[in-house]
Amino acid sequence: MPSDATPDPYADPLKFGQRVQILRERRGMTRTQLAGLIGVSPHTLKKIENAQTNAPGLEMVMRIAEALRVRDLADLTGQPDMHVDLFTGPGHPRLAAVKAAVDTFPLTLSVEPPPVAHLEARLHAAWKARHQAPNHREVIGRLLPDLLRDAQALVRHADSSAERRAAQALLAQTYSLSQFFIAYQPDSSLLWRVAERGMIAAQESEDPHTIGVAAWLLAQAHRDSGPRHFDAADAVNLEAVRYLEPVLPDASDDVLAIAGALEFELGYTAARRRETGTAWRHWDRANDMAGRLAADYYHPITSFSQAIMGAHAVTVAVELHQGGESVRQAARADEVTIPSRPRRARHRIEEARGYQLDGQPDVAIATLEKAYRAAPETIKYNGYARSIILEEAESKQVSRRRRASELAVEIGILAA
Known part of the structure; x- marks a missing residue:
């Protein structure tokens, strides 16, 4: 130098x-x-x-x-061991109640469990709300304490091994829903408790789909902890892929979809490592699995589907820092509508990252405005979005600075 x-x-x-x-x-x-x-x-x-x-x-x-x-x-x-992500979102108002429900372990059988069908219906409704509500954290944060209490009670009251396995599957699903709520909030230890308990409950259920979902979320917890944990993320992903592989020829759509989601996660982690060939190879494999699903199929937890693969291609290109490629992939992906509001908002954020990489900050801000309209709570808790907005709020270009500042005020990271 x-x-x-x-x-x-x-x-x-x-x-x-x-x-x-x-x-x-x-x-x-x-x-x-x-x-x-x-x-x-x-x-x-x-x-x-x-x-x-x-x-x-x-x-x-x-x-x-x-x-x-x-x-x-x-x-x-200048101290590498002082790794603190400063763009972790603020705590949601319902975080304390969810944390209390996660940390509560009643040792008596005083809580009467609901019928299995009743809890299944409530979980189905919660997942549906998670995808459809613009403020999805508020919706599922309100539901989670009672869901956690009742799922735990169902496990404790199980009379037979079959009933216990079914109850553990529902408990694992409840922990999965909890992880979506807790992600990107300032309580990493709570996230880990939920991810690990979800994996344990899934293993107890012996259900391939439930195990696949828990592994998908546990791998994300490892990867989001930073580059030093990428190997652990891959280990969880690969183990789950190997576990599901024997059942794939006759698998249900849900099992096939979670296998495809796991395959993409391997590509995502490879992209974070800047391993271009490996990243796109896993994307291709995931895309092949998506092609085996019905055109209108949409996995209720991971959002895996034919429709999501374009968004996944944008993510791979962005993580590889391929600005031009991410913009090209964004143009293709926009031809398909993603049904889930938070997932649609997440895709817009990834597109914005691509436009920022490609030197198109005005388009990046406009794309983040679309993300905000789709799901305000998604952009509010997303570090990448917050970073772009704050950077452009200091732009020397007046109109861009004004738009970014207005958006920053809307999502609560700058005072009005």
Whole structure:
């Protein structure tokens, strides 16, 4: 690197203050502007940047990170072991009640379980609401505490091994629904408890479809924990694929769909590793499985279907940082309507990432506006969306900055 080049804070072990200055200058911010955002004088900020004062406390570090839109605290501190995702969404108002229901383990049989058919119908209605409601976390967050209580009671009251297996399948499904609610919220330990308990209940059920769904969600929990956990995600995925493989020739649509979803997840993780050939090879295999499903089939949990494969292609291209390819795939995917509102919003977010990579920030913001109209709670809790919006809210282009700022206010990450 030339001696007069700006040091790279992502590569060199610089002091905290130097990193603050470099990241501030990259954002095009003056020292006075940043000082105003974090509530100190420009003189104090200068002393921080020049290491003329003691290292700031955690509260000040977090304020600086937020003002500079740092995605990972390690990027600011220079300490790789200080990995903190700063774009985890805020806690949902119903998170505390769901957490209490997950953590409650009544040891008596005082809770009378509902009939199996009744719980099945309630879970079916909850999944349907999850796909159709724009504020789906609010809807399923309201339902989950009672569903968890009743599913646990059903397992405790089971009289025979067959009844217990059926009850465990319903409990596993309830944990799956819980994981959709908890994802991207500030309680990673709760997410892990739910993912692991769901896998245990699924194994107890001995039902291939239930096991496949639990493995799909557990693999995502591993992968979303960061690159160091990608191997664990692959191990869970591969084990589930091998487990389902013998039953696929005569499998139901649901089992075939979860096998296809697992195959795509292998491609998604490969894309996160920038393994282009492997990523597209798994996408091709998943696409073949989708082709065996009816054109109007839609998996009730994973959204796997023929319709979703275009959206999955956009995701692979984006994770491979192929901006042009992601835009081309987005144009093809838009020919098909995704029935699920949150999944449709997630697809719009992936499209926005592609447009951002391709140097089309105005289209990216317009696409995020579509995501917001489809499912406000999806975009509110999605780190990628929040990152793009916050970045463009500081754009030097006035109309783009205004649109991004208005959207940021709508989803609650900037004050009105």
